[in-house]
Amino acid sequence: MKPAPFNYFAPESLKEAITLLERNHGTSKIIAGGQSLLPLMNMRLATPETLIDLRNIDGMKQIREVNGFLEIGAMVTHQRIMTSTLVQEKCPLLAEAAGHIAHRQVRNRGTIGGSVAHADPAAEFPTVVTALDADIKIEGPGGEHWLKPAEFFLGFMMTTLQPTDILTALRVPVSPPRCGWSVQELARKENFFAIAGAVCLLQLSQNRVVDVHLGIMGCSPAPLKPLQAEETIRGQELTDDLLAKVADLISEQVEPESDLHGTKAYRRAMAGVVTKRALKEAHHRASEGRQ
Amino acid sequence: MSAMNKSSRHMIRLQVNGQESEIEVEARRLLVDVIREDLGLTGTHIGCEHGVCGNCTVILNGEAVNSCLVLAVQADGAEITTIEGLGQQGGLHPLQKAFKKQHALQCGFCTPGMLVNAYDLLKKSPNPGREDIKGAIAGNMCRCGCYDNIVEAIEGAATELSGKKKPSEAP
Structure with missing residues (x-):
């Protein structure tokens, strides 16, 4: 269609752009790359009356390192994040996640x-942003403010973004040296x-996990950061027993839905399995000292 | 949305296969439809219309994209290469020759999208491995299931274009 x-x-x-959003309050949509919005519009699941394209606005296409963070403009493409040497070096988890999109x-x-x-x-970037507790920059009629993922994601395709707000940038923490990561x-x-x-970012010190960040995708109404599982891992050696315990915790915590591709029970079980795989690979990379 | 709603209209400039055009388009028109209907370049096919099948792949400002997920108005000022820009009858591009040689098609519906995507791949990565090729064409569906031959053809064209021989043919 x-x-x-x-x-x-x-x-x-x-x-x-913000003035246009105000003038067309609640009936307009922002379009960036359009790779999610245009399928919805082609299928007429979305029928905005006004489309406001960000493509001509300067200053939203940069990736730069600022005080221990990577600041990434909202209009930076997945391909650029995947191939950027700065992102590969400073936040390899994000670059690798981009390659899965x-x-x-x-x-x-x-x-x-x-x-x-x-x-x-079920998308990669919302999950990585949640796992790493990145900052989300919002600009609207009242100026700019930054939100944490927990203040931003509400549920399935729902956020606290207001009809006159624009997401303009993200600030992702630079990974500490000798980290391991996995998607x-x-x-x-x-x-x-x-x-x-x-997704997983993990830091080792003498075979103990000193810090870990996890994100689970596709198994809950919003990207999930399993805090209890992270807490259970911190300070511990990543033994098979601990992996099994974490997998159980994750399977309990997710709130999946059944659909054509998998039942609730299957997704619940698989959430534990992929978490184990992610922890193992991240651990392996961290112990190899790859960064 | 009401039936009374009308799309805004815009004058856009496109450079398609080196040729400049100035066209007035309704905002809601997809780039693929303008390429096919307004410019008459029907080599670019329409499959799923939601970015899954890759049939409508064109090169937009140096990047392979699904032209069903770009509004024509968003492409204002862009340089575009379509399948018609690769080669012609009697002067086929090495990729097209390789597809022919390797029987990399049955019905041919997916072929333009495959070729344009492969063309962009080889521009950026002249010597891709088999796995790289498979990953690169993951967004192009061939319902006849000619994937093996398509991968072979792209590999063969890469070898020819980069002037390197396959290991088995090396002296």
């Missing part, structure tokens, strides 16, 4: 800001949406 009619604007400043045609256009604002709980996904076909997925 084709999109329903709408009015299109491609403003050259953020201020102008869809296919090269989609990665070439889809953006990190769009993915986070779209808030699909594990179970999907029917390469790079399709994960039936269950886990």
Whole structure:
């Protein structure tokens, strides 16, 4: 199908974009790469009256390192994050996660800001942002503010983003040296949406896990950061017993839905399995001292 | 949405396969539809219309994209390469020749998307491994199931284009 009619604007400043959002309050949508919004519009599941394109606005396409963080503009594409040497070096988990997103045609256009604002709980960037407790920059009529993932993601494709707000950047903590990381996904076909997925960033000191960040995708209404599981791992050696215990914790904590690709019970079990795989690979990489 | 709603209209400039065009488009029109209907370049096929099948792959400002997930108005000022820009009858691109040689198609519906995506891949990565090729075409569906031959063809074209011989053919 084709999109329903709408009015299109491609403003050259953020201020102008916010004014357009105010003028078309609640009936307009922001378009970044359009790789999630346009399928919805083509299928007429989304029929915004006004589309406001961010493509002509400067200053949202940079990746830079600022005080221990990577600041990534909302319009940076998945492909750029995947291939950026800065991201590969400073936050390898994010670069690797980008490589799991869809296919090269989609990665070439889809953006990190769009993915986070779209808030699909089976998507990679919302999960990594949640796992790493990254900061989300919001700009609106009242100025700018930063939100934590817990203050941003509400549920399935729902966020606290207001109708006149624009997500403009993300601030992701630079990973400490000698970290290990992993992205594990179970999907029917390469790079399709994960039936269950886990991301992990892990820091070792003398064989003990001194810090760990986990994110679970596709198994709850919003990306899940399993705090209790993280707490259980911190300070411990990653033994098979501990892995089994963590997998059980995760399986209990997720709130999956049944669909064509997997039942609730299957997703619950697989959430534990992918978490174990992610922890093992991250541990392996950390002990090899790869960074 | 009401039936009374109308799309805004925009003048856009596109450079497709080196040729400049200026076209007035409704905002809601997809790039693939403008390429096919307004420019008459029907080599680019439409499959799923939601970014899953890869049939509508074109190169937009140097990047392979699904042209069903780009509004024509978003491509204003862009340089685009479609399958018609690769080669012509009697002057096929090495990728096209390789597809022919390796029988990398049955019905041929997915072929333009496969070729354009592979063309972009080889521009960026002239000597991809088999796994790289498979990963790169993961977003292009072939319902005849010619994947093995497609991978072979892309590998063969890469070998020819980069001037390197396959290990088995090396002296």
